[in-house]
Amino acid sequence: MLDDFLVRAGLAGLGLAVAAGPLGCFVVWRRMAYFGDATAHAAILGVSLSLAFSVSVFAGVLLVTTVMAFTVSGLAGRTFHMDTLLGVAAHGALAIGLVAFALTARNGLDLEGYLFGEILAVGKQDLAVIWAGALAVLALIGWRWQALLTATLDQDLAFASGLRPRREQLVLTVALALLVAVAIKVVGALLITAMLIIPAAAARPFSRTPEAMAIIAAFIGAASALGGLYASFVWDTPTGPTIVAAAFVAFLLSGVVTVARGRQLT
Template sequence: MDLLGDFMTRATLAGMGVALAAAPLGSFVVWRRMAYFGDATAHAAMLGVALSLAFGMSIFAGALVVAFTMALTVNALTGRGYAMDTLLGVMAHSALAFGLVAVSFLSGVRIDLMAYLFGDILAVSRLDLAVIWGGAAVVAGLIAWRWSALLTATLNADLAYASGIDPRREQLVLTVALAVTVAVAIKVVGVLLIAAMLIIPAAAARPLARSPEAMAVIAGAIGAGSAIVGLRAAFVLDTPAGPTIVCCAALAFAGTSLWRRAPLG
């Protein structure tokens, strides 16, 4: 019996793969208050999609290259006379706008723009699944390899230097992981909702966690659970799958936030 022959099975596995890649990375995004950084990198991926379609390249490769370039550019320009939120706002929306304009010039290519903006998880193929889980493995491996150093650099840059850790190198590790996550998540939730899958499960996990490691694990469970429940809800309610997954994650965040504020006993 071919389990991957069922589109819902492929979609569920794809959603879980993205959730497991985004969970540990999303924890660092929350700890470092890099939410807008993730948003900017995700928006830039739309330009990568346009370039990939124009030159007949893989969508994953184009999105990865542009997302990585955007993240490196933001890193390089940080602290050079612009406030971080201003710089990220300009670059994020500019890249998205240029990507959408570039897509409009591709008259010879049939494009479902909504699929790239909000995802098309139900159309995930076996190849897409391999790319998603391969990317998730790369991200998980990077974060696991540098976990201690990343935590130290996140906690305090001076402490990191004293421990022989270069905070800029750790920032580069996060940049690579973020670019890979953005590239693999486009098919699942689209460029407009990637940041939501990074931030919301990690934020929902925060009230439940007693340690950084626990927060990453709980975030992964919430993200994967949101993907499973969201897909089922989208099937039953006939709603867009990607946004429905994000809605489930948002409900989980609301639930954990209320639980934290509830009086004990």
């Protein structure tokens, strides 16, 4: 079954979706979208360093994104406001990564694949890495779920409960860096944040509990991955952007449903 490239692509998309759904909910709740951008853009620098030192792209991206995430978390509020620091980090990391890629890339390597993903080229080993990373993200979030929720909703309550909000922030930082490392093969560095935010935002109108929102976001992400993959195959469009476009359509539909419900209530 895994010899079919479309099957491998579909499974890769599902692996990304099941991890990005719950993690994306925390990104939305904590308003960390720009933080996700900064981490994702740093992935290109990780790719360049991996090529320069002939190591695994996954390892290089994971190292650089983790360093970026921890650096931004540590400096925020000390030297610059968070939004300023994230803006500098996001664009600076992307620019340095692109320059480093031009200097280190070997002939025949396609930058577009790392920017927008190449899900159709996912191999069996890539698939194993994607699912291992996705399950690790789910395990990390599941382990700290209640603590993460408490720290997200009310930091004073978290302190009163014996929790350390700073530690929960670091848990999300590690989970985000890990997801970026496994997702770059699927949707690319420029579109990773979209797969975190859009399914979670689309799930919000249909959710009564945080757990329900996480599950619905995962389902919307999975449907977007499979629907975008099919649309890309039929219309011969770039697969990564088509997957994100499918998620955007789901978000628009959720908005229509929200407006219709509001009119019924009035």
